[in-house]
Amino acid sequence: MSKAQTTASPKRQLNKSHSARTKVTREARAEYIVTPRVKKFSECVLGLGKFTQGDCLDVLDNLPADEFVLAFTSPPYLNAINYSQHIDKIKGQVDYWRREDVSYDEYRQFLIDRFTALLRVVKPGGYNIVNISPVGWNGERVALPFHFVSWMEQIGWKFKEDIVWEKSIARDRRSGVLLQHPYPGYYYPSLVSEYVFVFQKPAAKKDRENIYWNRSAEE
Numbered sequence: 001m002s003k004a005q006t007t008a009s010p011k012r013q014l015n016k017s018h019s020a021r022t023k024v025t026r027e028a029r030a031e032y033i034v035t036p037r038v039k040k041f042s043e044c045v046l047g048l049g050k051f052t053q054g055d056c057l058d059v060l061d062n063l064p065a066d067e068f069v070l071a072f073t074s075p076p077y078l079n080a081i082n083y084s085q086h087i088d089k090i091k092g093q094v095d096y097w098r099r100e101d102v103s104y105d106e107y108r109q110f111l112i113d114r115f116t117a118l119l120r121v122v123k124p125g126g127y128n129i130v131n132i133s134p135v136g137w138n139g140e141r142v143a144l145p146f147h148f149v150s151w152m153e154q155i156g157w158k159f160k161e162d163i164v165w166e167k168s169i170a171r172d173r174r175s176g177v178l179l180q181h182p183y184p185g186y187y188y189p190s191l192v193s194e195y196v197f198v199f200q201k202p203a204a205k206k207d208r209e210n211i212y213w214n215r216s217a218e219e
């Protein structure tokens with residue numbers, strides 16, 4: 001490995017892995033991290049709107065600044081699901097998928113790049129709603145949502161609300177251990193909820209309090 005490669009910043013190293021994508025197996029690296037950042041996405045018009053499919057970073061980079069009032073997203077939760085193999089599993093083509101090998105720093109940078117790009121296209125006073133949850137990683141439960149809020153504040157998003165999404169169909173029996181062993185050391189709460197955070201793009205008072213204040217009668 002050359003000196004330039006060894007001293008590259010984490011972002012440069014990520015780009016390096018983009019160009020070397022053909023050598024990287026699905027199992028070895030996260031598909032969404034190694035997806036090459038080329039201006040390549042497809043669009044499908046639906047009524048007055050359209051669907052765009054591609055890496056959201058490419059898509060966002062091609063959208064106008066200060067345009068959108070609301071973004072709603074559920075980003076990948078670290079390596080909680082291997083999306084490249086998830087569909088194969090649903091189709092019954094594989095019995096299980098392997099967790100992807102992503103460093104926490106790579107994952108943090110992945111999110112920061114994309115939520116920075118999102119900040120540019122949202123109108124001042126506009127909102128960004130994000131669903132995220134703690135995940136099991138390297139044998140530990142990681143406080144991902146709590147780290148995430150701080151990353152978002154560093155990018156420039158203003159934290160507004162935290163909503164707890166109670167997942168009525170979630171089934172988790174971790175708390176059952178306490179029934180078998182009724183001692184404090186055996187307490188594991190069941191995991192049946194996730195977070196939904198509301199962020200706002202900083203704005204002058206009028207836009208901050210009501211982004212629609214200057215709407216025309218037709219709008």
Ligand SMILES: C[S@@+](CC[C@H](N)C(=O)[O-])C[C@H]1O[C@@H](n2cnc3c(N)ncnc32)[C@H](O)[C@@H]1O
Nearest residue numbers: 032033035054055056057073074075076077083
């Ligand atoms: C937590 S899931 C959210 C699923 C979504 N709520 C749904 O109902 O389809 C994260 C999704 O982000 C997608 N994804 C991963 N990396 C992406 C990227 N760079 N750009 C756009 N989408 C990405 C994954 O394929 C996955 O569908």
